[in-house]
Amino acid sequence: MVTRKALAAVVLASTMLTVSACGEEVVEPDAHEQSHFGYALNTSLATTNAGSLLGVATEAAQLSARLYPAVYVQGPSGQMIPNTDLATTQVLPGANRQVIYSINPEANYSDGAPVVCDDFLLAAKAGMMPSVFDSHVPLAAQVERVECQSGSKSATVVFKEDYGARWRYLFDQGTILPAHAIAAKAGITLGELNRALTDEDVDALEEPARIWNEGFRLEQFDPDLQVSSGPFVITEVGDFGEVTLGLNEHYSGDEAALSEMVLWPKGSELETIVQSGNLQIADIGSRGTATWVDRDDPMNPYDIYKEVGLLTEQLSLGSAGVFYGAQARQAFAACVDQHAVAAASSSISGIEVPPVGVHSVRAQNPVVQQLGDLPARNMDVNIGAASVLAGTTVRIGYDGPDERKAAMVEAIRVSCEPAGITVVDASQETVSLRDLSRTVVSEWGYEEYFQGPLDAVLRSVDPNREFSMVNSLGSDPISTRDTEERLWQEVPSIPLAAQPRVFVIDRTVGNVVVNTDLSGIGWNMDRWSRSED
Known part of the structure; x- marks a missing residue:
């Protein structure tokens, strides 16, 4: 089956041919060629419901x-x-x-x-x-x-x-x-x-x-359902998965500086969009993917910003199947080498990111330095403890394709292989936590089991939002240590490394403020302005 993104890759500069009433061909430019302000994201642009x-x-x-x-x-x-x-x-x-x-x-x-x-x-x-x-x-x-x-x-x-x-x-x-x-x-x-x-x-x-x-x-896309309360509203979803935003005329705040922009999903042919002059902002997976930026060209309009991000990349583990019990999740955590995973991520991204051994606070939080040996102890590889899962297969999915995340999964495969655990890269074009094998407590109090195609999902999270048991702001080392000990006992997830972020910004765009949070660089995109100078 040809996916929407595969179609975008194959039909780079295709045009639509229509026949007029008098029989003449009329050539209409496709979305890559039409003039617009473009913002490329390193996500699938699959849904606007961030809580699903x-x-x-x-x-x-x-x-x-x-x-x-x-x-x-x-x-x-x-x-x-x-x-x-x-x-x-x-x-x-x-x-x-x-x-x-x-x-x-x-x-x-x-x-x-x-x-x-x-x-x-x-x-x-x-x-x-x-x-x-x-x-x-x-x-x-x-x-x-x-x-x-x-x-x-x-x-x-x-x-x-x-x-x-x-x-x-x-x-x-x-x-x-x-x-x-x-x-x-x-x-x-x-x-x-x-x-x-x-x-x-x-x-x-x-x-x-x-x-x-x-x-x-x-x-x-259903425009009657997807009405917006923010400064922008979706006006169209295109054939390549691109999302066009227009002004929300009923917005109570200040009107956005740009009346329209097109957001491009992961996998879009950015070089083609650049050639048409339609890419102004890009959030890309690694420094090496910005092949269309020629820093030696004095006419190059772009600056590149590299950041160690605020988010933590983690493995969200299933709660059924191979990971039904906490003991199994603890065993798998014992063979995951965060240092090797961080090194793999750094190698592809071109940004040196640290390994992470805490769940509930951001890696940059000063409280981490007050937790003693707890983070390092839980990042130690223990093949003997991991061998409890010998003979099992762990399927790890992520929003793909993604060369950097593939390297991270490969690092996990290598570190867990001596324990007899087979790690499989099961990336998908669009991944969901629904793909996990999981146990859900129903509204009537009994457990329901869902068998999914994945055992773990590699994704980015904000520790400030991710854990229901946390009841502190992450400034108290005593409560943070207690929370971390509980999370390393239950192991709903395995923290891996800080997320690297690379942004490409056209110098003609003003009011762009780099942000590596969940909302990304687009956190203030209603303030972006365009100068033609």
């Missing part, structure tokens, strides 16, 4: 950060910037932390509908009911309840006792989706959706949850 199992595995936040903005926008220095265009917050004291979200009276979706508390209720409940929504919003597990009178501009989130320290990360980019549009697609009213969410009525939520999970996929 597909979205978290394909880094959907990079696309949806300015379509479905967060309550707090994370800046390039890690600062949490209040997004008052969407809402303001008030924290109430008490054992059960309560946060009141006052939604901007002018906040609207691109179809003119107001942003209301039902959107926040849906975002929280989708994360609180992962087996119903097929979601991955770990911090939502800390929420006890959401108080929302349907249609109101105010929502109150009540956290479980002694939880909620990381509440600013809860309503993240790409997770506050349009509840009114989902309700309409499901054939129910917003009030009916509100009641079903509040009551956690599994039967009534079956169709809304399916739409939440599947309806924001871009291979089946």
Whole structure:
């Protein structure tokens, strides 16, 4: 089968031929040749729902950060910037932390509908009911309840006792989706959706949850559903997987400086786009992939920025199949050599990234230096301990193709082979956490098993958002050590290395601020401006 990206690679400069009424051929330029502002991302651009199992595995936040903005926008220095265009917050004291979200009276979706508390209720409940929504919003597990009178501009989130320290990360980019549009697609009213969410009525939520999970996929783009609350709205999804953004005329904040841009997915033929003058910003996998930048050419318009990123690349492990028990996950972790994996990543990317031995805080966090030998001890290779899994096969997937990640998986294969473990590179063009063999606790309290084609997924995560058991801001070494010891016992994931990031920026573009967070360099793309000088 010829995939959409394979088609893009084969048909580089193809044109569409149409026949006019008088029989003459009219040549129309394809998307590569049409004049536009271009931004290339190192993701599949598979969905705009960053809380879905597909979205978290394909880094959907990079696309949806300015379509479905967060309550707090994370800046390039890690600062949490209040997004008052969407809402303001008030924290109430008490054992059960309560946060009141006052939604901007002018906040609207691109179809003119107001942003209301039902959107926040849906975002929280989708994360609180992962087996119903097929979601991955770990911090939502800390929420006890959401108080929302349907249609109101105010929502109150009540956290479980002694939880909620990381509440600013809860309503993240790409997770506050349009509840009114989902309700309409499901054939129910917003009030009916509100009641079903509040009551956690599994039967009534079956169709809304399916739409939440599947309806924001871009291979089946639905403009009636994908209405935006941010400065941009998707106007078109092209044949090559490119996504065209236009202005959201109902946006409550300042109008974006650029009225249109085209976002190109991983695998696009960037050289062809460059030749047409249509690539201004690129987030690429490694320094070596920017073959179209000639630094020796005095007319070269691009600068290249190399960064050791804020995110951690980890293996998210399945919870069924070969990794059903914690003992099996511990055994596999014992043969993974983080130093070798980081070296492989560094070799391909051209950026020296450090190995990582902590789950719950970013590698750059000073608290890591106060954890003693805990990180190093858990990065030690112990073939004897790993031999518990001798004779098993571990299938590792990632959003491919990706030369750097392939090298990382190869490093894991080499280090685990002496333990009798066969590691298989099972990368896919678009990967999802749904592909994992996993155990899910149903709404009725019993375990459900899903046999998937993968045992682990290699992906980038923000430790500040990834673990539901964490109840600190990562500044206290005692609580961080306790959390890390618990995570290394359970081993839901294996931290590997910091993520390398390479950005190519056209010098004619202003207000570009490099950011290696989940939203990437596009975190402020509504502020980008273009100079023709």
